[in-house]
Amino acid sequence: MFVMTVVLLFVGITTFHIVSMLLKKNAEEQIEQTIVQANGRLEALYEQLDTLTNQVATNIYVQQALLREATGRYLGFRERQNLMQIVNSFQAYSDGIQSFELYTDNYKRVFPLNETDLVNRIGVDWVHQANETKGRMVWIGRDPKSPNYFLAIRQIRLIDRWFSPGGYLLIRINRDYFQFADFKNYKGYTVLVDRDSTPIFSNFKGNISKILYTKQRNVWIKDEEYMVVTHTSSLTGWELMIVTSVITLTKGIDVLKNTIILSGVIGFLIFLICSFFLSTMITKPILKLTKAMQRGKDGRLRPSPPISSTIEINELNDTYNSLVENINYLIQVVYEKEIVRNHAELKALQAQINPHFLFNTLDALYWSLIERGEEELSEFVLYMSELFRYTVSSSKQDEWVTLQEEIEHIRRYMEIMKLRWGKRLLWNIVVPVHCLGVQIPKLLIQPLVENAVLHGIGNKTEPGFVWVTVEECSDSPDLIIRVIDNGNGIDEQTLHEINQRLNGKEFSLSKGSGMAIVNVNRRLQLYYGEDRKLKIYSELGRGTSVSLKIPSDGEKL
Numbered sequence: 001m002f003v004m005t006v007v008l009l010f011v012g013i014t015t016f017h018i019v020s021m022l023l024k025k026n027a028e029e030q031i032e033q034t035i036v037q038a039n040g041r042l043e044a045l046y047e048q049l050d051t052l053t054n055q056v057a058t059n060i061y062v063q064q065a066l067l068r069e070a071t072g073r074y075l076g077f078r079e080r081q082n083l084m085q086i087v088n089s090f091q092a093y094s095d096g097i098q099s100f101e102l103y104t105d106n107y108k109r110v111f112p113l114n115e116t117d118l119v120n121r122i123g124v125d126w127v128h129q130a131n132e133t134k135g136r137m138v139w140i141g142r143d144p145k146s147p148n149y150f151l152a153i154r155q156i157r158l159i160d161r162w163f164s165p166g167g168y169l170l171i172r173i174n175r176d177y178f179q180f181a182d183f184k185n186y187k188g189y190t191v192l193v194d195r196d197s198t199p200i201f202s203n204f205k206g207n208i209s210k211i212l213y214t215k216q217r218n219v220w221i222k223d224e225e226y227m228v229v230t231h232t233s234s235l236t237g238w239e240l241m242i243v244t245s246v247i248t249l250t251k252g253i254d255v256l257k258n259t260i261i262l263s264g265v266i267g268f269l270i271f272l273i274c275s276f277f278l279s280t281m282i283t284k285p286i287l288k289l290t291k292a293m294q295r296g297k298d299g300r301l302r303p304s305p306p307i308s309s310t311i312e313i314n315e316l317n318d319t320y321n322s323l324v325e326n327i328n329y330l331i332q333v334v335y336e337k338e339i340v341r342n343h344a345e346l347k348a349l350q351a352q353i354n355p356h357f358l359f360n361t362l363d364a365l366y367w368s369l370i371e372r373g374e375e376e377l378s379e380f381v382l383y384m385s386e387l388f389r390y391t392v393s394s395s396k397q398d399e400w401v402t403l404q405e406e407i408e409h410i411r412r413y414m415e416i417m418k419l420r421w422g423k424r425l426l427w428n429i430v431v432p433v434h435c436l437g438v439q440i441p442k443l444l445i446q447p448l449v450e451n452a453v454l455h456g457i458g459n460k461t462e463p464g465f466v467w468v469t470v471e472e473c474s475d476s477p478d479l480i481i482r483v484i485d486n487g488n489g490i491d492e493q494t495l496h497e498i499n500q501r502l503n504g505k506e507f508s509l510s511k512g513s514g515m516a517i518v519n520v521n522r523r524l525q526l527y528y529g530e531d532r533k534l535k536i537y538s539e540l541g542r543g544t545s546v547s548l549k550i551p552s553d554g555e556k557l
Helices: 001-055 060-070 077-093 118-122 124-133 253-298 311-348 355-371 375-392 403-422 448-455 492-503 515-529
Strands: 099-106 110-112 138-143 146-158 164-174 188-193 198-204 218-220 222-234 239-245 398-404 425-430 439-441 464-472 480-485 534-540 541-550
Touching: 001 077, 001 099, 001 146, 001 164, 001 222, 001 253, 060 077, 060 110, 060 464, 077 099, 077 198, 099 541, 110 124, 118 124, 118 164, 118 311, 124 138, 124 146, 138 425, 164 253, 222 448, 253 311, 375 403, 375 439, 398 403, 403 439, 403 448, 439 515, 448 464, 448 480, 448 515, 492 515, 492 534, 515 541
Parallel strands: 425 464
Antiparallel strands: 099 110, 099 164, 138 146, 146 164, 188 198, 188 239, 218 222, 222 239, 398 439, 464 480, 480 541, 534 541
């Protein structure tokens, strides 16, 4: 009775504490979800402003007007009025913008029609910050001349003058643009500040510095404890804070406490009556079975010895023993299947044909061309013969070759492609001499080079280059192999699809977009481990780079 009383007290107090913390945690998580959603709406409003002001800055009439000012052809009164009407027409797309102000690059105002200087309007620091951002919108904060409005500035870059600075667009934003309608009936406080801790929105009537600069999760306001949940926007750098009363979060704790006390008393009475009859009969067999199961965490799945107990416990023990037997059998089957599957994948990745007829035919063609004096074509046929001989060789010992042999194979392939593309194809191979003896899987690099030539350079009308480089990694004992071309590059959607295929473990012998890269990636993982992966960097109009890492000592799985 004494032990059970201690247990029930411990369980009751612990349960009360855990459930109380759980209620707070759930409330906190709900508030965090709310604050993330609210921040998302703020970012959407900010992006709307950014997009709209960008449209104004790139408007053809604004560009032409500032270009005239930059070249010394100053705008007249009528032209300024027309320009003001065009710019102000963009206000219809956003309820938050109160007005636009346009300035030249030497800080003179184009409209509104007065001679206010931009530096005097907002200060030189904000002008410098707008220059540093090179066309991105910069949030200023409160309008020094009218606290009911916010200001933002964007430098205008002249498109027809090599994106040189052409002027500034000052945006005046209504104060209620960033109001939180969802929090009007909220029993707490909501505070939004910018990067400089300047309030943008706040329904807290006192000094918000106590909330802003607190380093603790909870603060005391007017002798009441509040929980502070903050979220900083990655887009704007603004910080949104929701301050909630702890009492509001812990409603129902008293009911929980009374329920736990009543449950403890009832549980004590039930235990007193039944424990003497049930503990020995149930606890000991279960403990034995539990110990047998716990040994499985160490990888030792062994059957539990027979237990002399109730029918249910015996049936549970027999079921566990059957489960252990089935798991051990499945582990062995999966292990054997994995070995067979890996071996089959390695074999299937190299298509094999009978080379004898091909080699004899190419040899006869080579001597025939020599007799006719066709030296260039005969050299082409010789390259073809050596290339096919390297590719279709199927002996087991030829699955691994030296880096020098793979590079020589690539040289022959590039010579053949050079005959086809002529001056349109430029290529170079850079390999440290001491790395030429490293063992690598055959045909690991050549498919990447072939992709660069056919899909990179082949789609260009002007000359292109293909570089193959091998260099030592500075932070690990690996070699980095790169195949680089300056072709048309890969669009973002196709690159995403290829990366998804690289994350899978399938391979394909069919042809198609990205198949060669996927197969090379899978061979790389089969030979060197699943942590190896091709890395692809591409940009439309600028080319593609494919890189891989292999151990410099040629060590394989």
